[in-house]
Amino acid sequence: MPDIFFNTLVDKLKTYFISGGMPEAVATLVATGDVQATQQVLQDILNAYVLDFSKHADNKDIPKIQYIWSSIPSQLARDNKKFLYQTVREGARARDYEDALLWLSHAGLLRRLSLLDPIAVKEGNRLFTEFKGALTENFVLQHLVACFEGTPRYWTSGNQAEVDFLLQVKNDIIPIEVKAEENVRGRSLTIYNQHYNPPVRLRYSLRNLKMDDGMLNIPLFMVDYTEKLLNLRR
Known part of the structure; x- marks a missing residue:
């Protein structure tokens, strides 16, 4: 593929990473080109996820889901991507948290949740390599x-x-x-x-x-x- 097309497509991929691939965020970014507006859309979606914890999960699992949710970026930032319950909370055990983890198994929005600033789009390939490549691995896995x-x-x-x-x-x-x-x-x-x-x-x-x-x-x-x-x- 000629470099003129290849490099342009890499830049477009970076933009896609900023949107997280969420339809409303993609539509906002394409329509307005406003990164901050896209950030707000993603934050609103994150807030809606948190509200879903209390609406749809069992009461006993809500605090556990919140702990796991908050630990996702740090879980994926390690060289060994194996899920560690100790990262969720000291003393956490699989049998106590596995139901809560299953509830979150289809959650996305890693880039926004990890607080990675969109300025990374201008910092070479940092957007792809941040968190030891976890963003990129998740992008590939979703596809x-x-x-x-x-x-x-x-x-x-x-x-x-x-x-x-x-x-x-x-x-x-x-x-x-x-x-x-x-x-x-x-x-x-x-x-x-x-x-x-x-x-x-x-x-x-x-x-x-x-x-x-x-x-x-x-x-x-x-x-x-x-x-x-x-x-x-x-």
Whole structure:
């Protein structure tokens, strides 16, 4: 893809990140170009989420949901993305909080909830790399869930390697790596390939579209073209 188009699409993706992908926020940003108005729309949605806690959740779960809700940014900012109940509250145990966590399992709005200022859109690739790439991983995951059946999993091999997502496409299991910038160095997909020899490996990054020795690199802004690109290679 020529740089003149590629770089423009990366800038558009940054704008999308600011909106959080929420329809009302997207519409506001497109119609007005006003980032602060978009911020207010997102804050209103966040406030509505909090009100939903008291309207729809069991009374016993409301305080727990609020604790979990507040902990989401810090949960995702760690190198190890495994959910830690101790981050929610000291002494918290899974059996006490799992119902509240399930209630929040489909919540979005991470960028606004984390208080990341929209000025990050002008700071190179910071918007993609902030919180150790958690924003970008969530962006990719949301699109994969919308485009494919089933819930993507992940794979780990002790302390050697960790693949961000495993996606089942027909009868194939495809490993996926998400990189929040142009630096795509990593050995996890290589180790996975040595173990299982998948038909193709996927990597989302800020590099151009390219197929190289079984590795299909897809620019982040083309994540919703994944199914089409996989079909083209068959």
